[in-house]
Amino acid sequence: MSSLLRGIWENTYGLLVDDGQLAVGAIVALAITWLIATAGSDAVRENAGWLLLALVVVLVVANLYRAGRNARRQVS
Amino acid sequence: MDLVTLAIAATPAFIASAVEFVEATTIVLAVGITRGWRAPLAGTAFATLTLAVIVATFGVALVTVVPEHLLLGVVGTLLLLFGLRWLRKAVLRFAGIVALHNEEEIYRREVAELRARGLKKTEWDWVGMIVAYKAVLLEGTEVAFIVIAFGAKGAMAMNAAIWGALAACVLVVAVAMIVRGPLTAVPENWMKFGVGAMLSSFGVFWFGEGIGAEWPGDAASIPVILATFLVASWLAVRMLRGLVPEGAHVEARNV
Numbered sequence: 294m295s296s297l298l299r300g301i302w303e304n305t306y307g308l309l310v311d312d313g314q315l316a317v318g319a320i321v322a323l324a325i326t327w328l329i330a331t332a333g334s335d336a337v338r339e340n341a342g343w344l345l346l347a348l349v350v351v352l353v354v355a356n357l358y359r360a361g362r363n364a365r366r367q368v369s
Numbered sequence: 370m371d372l373v374t375l376a377i378a379a380t381p382a383f384i385a386s387a388v389e390f391v392e393a394t395t396i397v398l399a400v401g402i403t404r405g406w407r408a409p410l411a412g413t414a415f416a417t418l419t420l421a422v423i424v425a426t427f428g429v430a431l432v433t434v435v436p437e438h439l440l441l442g443v444v445g446t447l448l449l450l451f452g453l454r455w456l457r458k459a460v461l462r463f464a465g466i467v468a469l470h471n472e473e474e475i476y477r478r479e480v481a482e483l484r485a486r487g488l489k490k491t492e493w494d495w496v497g498m499i500v501a502y503k504a505v506l507l508e509g510t511e512v513a514f515i516v517i518a519f520g521a522k523g524a525m526a527m528n529a530a531i532w533g534a535l536a537a538c539v540l541v542v543a544v545a546m547i548v549r550g551p552l553t554a555v556p557e558n559w560m561k562f563g564v565g566a567m568l569s570s571f572g573v574f575w576f577g578e579g580i581g582a583e584w585p586g587d588a589a590s591i592p593v594i595l596a597t598f599l600v601a602s603w604l605a606v607r608m609l610r611g612l613v614p615e616g617a618h619v620e621a622r623n624v
Binding site for chain 1: 442445446449450453454456457458460461464466569573574576577578580581582583584590594597598601602604605608609612613614
C-alpha cells in the first residue's frame with residue numbers, strides 16, 4: 294500500500310516538478326501576486342496579471358541562466 | 370459558451386495530447402511489432418479505461434464542486450507548474466544542453482529490450498501487456514491532466530477538451546497504422562516548446578482571472594502572454610548557446 298501511494302506521489306510530483314527551484318520560485322511568484330492583488334487598490338488588482346507574467350518570465354530566465362552555468366561547470 | 374472558449378479548450382488539448390500520444394504510440398508499436406498485438410492492445414485498452422475513470426472522477430468533481438474563482442486559481446497554478454517544466458526542458462534542448470527527444474532512438478532501444486526478455490508462444494504475454502499499459506497510462510496521465518485543466522471552465526469546455534484529445538489520439542493512431550513505425554516526422558521538440566509556452570500562458574491568464582485581475586480584451590490577452598513567453602524563451606536559448614560550448618550535453622536533472 295505504501296509503495297502504491299509513494300508511486301502515485303512520485304508520478305504526480307514528477308508531472309509538475311522537474312526542477313525544484315523553478316517550482317518553488319513559481320509558487321512564490323503566485324503568492325506575491327495574490328498578496329499584492331489582495332492588499333492593493335482596485336487598480337493594482339486589475340493589473341496583477343501582468344505583474345505575475347513579469348515575475349514568471351524573470352524567474353524562467355534566471356533559472357535557465359543558473360542551469361547554463363551549472364552545465365558549463367560540468368563540462369569544463 | 371462561445372466559440373472562442375471552446376477553441377481555447379480544444380486546441381491546446383489537441384496539440385499537447387498529440388505529443389503525448391506520439392510517445393505512447395512508439396512504445397505500443399515496439400511491443401506489438403516484437404511480441405504480437407493482443408497483449409499490448411489489451412494493455413492499451415485497460416490504460417484507456419483507467420484514464421477515462423480519472424477524467425470522469427476528477428473532472429466532474431472539479432467542475433461541479435469547486436467554486437469558479439478558486440478553480441481558476443488552482444488550475445492556473447497547476448498549468449503554470451506543468452507548463453514551466455515543459456518550457457524549461459525545451460529551452461535546454463534547443464540550447465544543446467539536453468539531447469533532443471528522438472523517437473527513433475527510443476523505439477530502437479525499446480525493441481532491443483523487449484527482444485532480450487524473450488517470449489513463450491504458449492503463454493499470455495504479461496510483459497507486453499504491462500509495458501503497453503504503463504506507457505499509455507504514464508503519457509495518458511499528462512493528457513488527463515491537460516483535459517481536466519482546460520475543461521475546468523464548465524461542461525462545454527470539458528467536452529471540447531475531451532474531443533480535442535480524442536481527435537489527437539485518432540490522428541496519431543491512424544498515422545502510426547499507415548507508417549507502421551515511430552512517428553519521427555512529427556516535429557515533437559518544436560511542439561513541446563510551443564505546448565510549454567502555451568500551458569504557462571494559460572496558467573498565468575487563469576490565475577490572474579482567479580485573483581480578480583482584468584485582462585484587456587479578456588482572452589485576446591492570451592496571444593500577448595504567449596508571445597512574451599516565446600520571446601523570453603528564444604532569448605534564453607541564445608543566452609545559453611553563448612554560455613555552454615556546442616554539443617555539451619548534460620542530463621536535465623543535473624542542471
